[in-house]
Amino acid sequence: MTRTSPADPAAGQDLPSTVGGVAGAPTAARAAALVARVTGGADAAPVRMLAPFTGQPVTSLPQADDGEVRAAFAAAREAQREWSATSVAQRQRFLVRLHDLLLDRQAEVLDLVQVEAGKARIDAFDEVSATALVAAFYGKHSAKILSPRRQAGVIPALTKAGELRHPKGVVGIISPWNYPLALTAMDVFPALAAGNAVVQKPDNQTALSALWLQELAEEAGLPAGLWQIVLGRGSRIGDALVEECDYLCFTGSTPTGKDLASRISRRLTGYSLELGGKNPMIVLPDADVAKAATGAVTACFSSAGQLCVSVERIYVHESVREEFTRAFVARTEALKLGGALDYHAGMGSLTSESQLATVTAHVEDARAKGARVLTGGRARPDLGPLFYEPTVLTDVTPEMVPFADETFGPVVSIYGFTDVADAIERANDTPFGLNASVWTRNGRAGWEVGARLKAGTVNVNEGYAATFGTVGVPMGGMKESGAGRRNGAEGLLKYTEAQSIAIQRGLALRPPKPVPGSLWARLMSVSMKLLRRLPGR
Template identity: 70%
Template sequence: MTRTTTAARHDSGPDPIGGVAGAPPASRGTGLVERAVTGPGLESVTMSAPFTGLPTAVLPQADDALARAAFAHARTGQPSWAATSPSERERVLLRLHDLVLAHRDEGLDLVQVESGKARLDAFDEISATALVAAYYGRHSARLLATRRAPGALPLLTRATHVRRPRGVVGVISPWNYPLALTAMDVLPALAAGNTVVQKPDNQTALSALWLHEMAERAGLPRDAWQIVLGRGSAIGDAIVEESDYVCFTGSTPTGKRLASAIAGRLTGYSLELGGKNPMIVLPGADVKAAAAGAVSACFSSAGQLCVSVERIYVHDSVRERFLAAFAERTRALRLGAALDHRAGMGSLTNEDQLRAVSEHVADARANGATVVTGGRARPDVGPLFYEPTILTGVTDRCAVFADETFGPVVSVYGYTDVADAVSRANDTAFGLNASVWSRDTRLAREVALRLNAGTVNVNEGYAATFGTVGVPMGGMKDSGVGRRNGAEGLLRYTESQSVAVQHGLRLRPGRGVPPALWTAALTAGLRLLRRLPGR
């Protein structure tokens, strides 16, 4: 049975956010909410903490007119932010890096209170945010620099490639990784010289507003990044119609509808969507290491991570040993609702997720699957807790076989042939993340290159690629369009412009030069150019 911890009682002063012991006072949350764009006569919603069910914040809900006004304001301020040198924008991000780490504990508290994560999982968000700020704080000026290209005629044609900011970027962020995904999408947009209007999910708005405050303290003009709170049904049209580029993270159906709406405007977009991520344990793998890795890959953030593993294919030669070790480690996970490091897994974030997880497990049971461990809600720990769950015997009659659960549920399958395992791993509409485990890393890399996923981790579930900001992250197939992180994560927010200056000789025959003579001379020149270095 999965163990539990009770919430430790710390002196957090009167009225902590969400009624969670040790959380910042409610007045701190109220101050953060005041950073959001607001106006008279708005409706409001009250959000609650997953750990307790008690209120965390009362949030103003923007309407269409207010959202459009935020974009107009951002557009007015964008030229002055773009005129700031790339090196100065880098310095802002490096100061932000230092502030996020210096105020780590408050950031951890807010993420835990709003999302229900275990503290170690919340720290993933702090570390990812710092890594993103540091990467673009060191590399964005170089990546954005104007580049020379060989001109049509050597010495006479001076060609350059320029990167220009798109203008105002609209960012729609989810509730599951409110700091990390905000940083990955907002910070490179700002580094490229754009201004940003972000709509974070209401559930985790305080976390995004906290990072917004840190950015302002780091020197970012407040108007360069504006946060509007509201329902997608009320302000979604404004985001689509007013943005020069849209960045969305969320479900595949919503992403497809959004892409259709954006297509009519011929503006750019990137989408990170759903996944049904596989893990393959090859014959001869270190079973203990793979089992430990599977616990992190499947149950971090209670499985509410776009790159979480939901399917594991284990070679029959090690399947029984792996399953036993995996189940033992899973049963040893502590569930807890305290703002400390004692819990190994936290809560689900909202009632919809608890319902979806419960329905997937019940359906699997009804269709003949075996629950190895877990398989039940834990209201004794908190209103939205569910035990980490391992299933076997899952067939295509079960919804969990192909549909994303987005919770702490994983199905384990056996195989005898590696080619079959690769084929089954690829037999999905999704292609976001994958994991391969083997002592033979050369073989594991060969298998990784055969998997249709945007990121593949060898001897790690997801953290190796997730934490390496210098490489792109994104999905294939129904898992999305475009990439965040790395050079692509920055350059997606720019327009390419080519500027060529011609000196002396024109690129058409001059007066009195026969066209036949001109083309013959140019043909000889083209043959010579092919042999020149750098062409």
């Protein structure tokens, strides 16, 4: 659970003077100070985190056990009682302060995100900007979204009805390694704005970003103990998370999400899940090919393709396929790989050995079965242990692994089409439905195609950022890409319980004794027909 005692800088003295052996990175003492915000169980061995850029140690992470997690929930529940009694306006002011602190202090967290996730700095900044946008949105709109709602009563003037929103209690949040700052903010901030406490389990690989944001939140005025962070593997502490939370929010793989949904539903506890994707991009014949090719590079290779809304399939109309492919390959080959803490590189490395193994296996399977590698297709150990070139495939067929399976890396396949309806059908021919992209000069046509795609978010003339950055609209998946939504009003209201209250005056809703039931039923039937015509009903 989260510590509130001062950090011990000596805790990291066995590590290099700079974190992960990356020049310009935060000191090991700073990493140790963040790690000192959490405690571990007596029988849980610490886990050493390695920097993807170098393979060098970053820090040693204490691991919670079952008892630690349950204690974190107890502490959070105690803190939540007072927090839920504060006004939503007070909670909004905290988020506004946090927004400003984040932008003022972004350099440090940019370094942390790069060091622990292996991102290019421009991709790390995407996390900072997304976090700021979420804080700004809920810092401005939460009171309006959560305000009591008047509803038309069953009998005008005699029935006063309304809807209230109450916090769930303590929200359990399981966060992934790929977007450690942004996805923490997207889930934690609205939960806090709704009056809940939070117990978060970030992935071990990218725990420092979450701990840094938690520290900044407390500096912005969040009461200590309200946002608890526990570290550990799901196999060890997952039971406590599922059994103690009043609502569960999970981002990760589809199989794990299904298992968690099955387990928590037995408690009749709510949940939201963002799961896997195999996201398509459709390039219509009238698209601006140069812009589509440039946009595809970002859509496919941001964060080395380790983004749940990244594009892995591109369907291009045959009339522009050759031109698009040539332009896209050229722009992909111009993408600079690197691991420095600056803005010079366009793509960083993969985050873990398991991701490198998956990407390598997918590309080699396709190559062995006849796919053509137009560019990329190899690891780059000369740059670092987990670098892999951005890769463009063609002639990918259904028996090849990357045709339908999520790669979650810098690999994309190009397909041609002649009929738009066929492209839409092929784009939808997947168990997933998270994100999609459409490119056209005709905005109305793009909207109409987008409306026919079975995806929770669709971007026209953008890969993913238009919906990802528009915090006022909901984000989430259809089919096996998830359940529930984050962002927008839905992303806040899901953390609340709706309560209806109605006050009845005068006339009762059953016939008085002297009135026969048959007459009452006829009078009520006539009244309901008249009421239907009233505005607002």
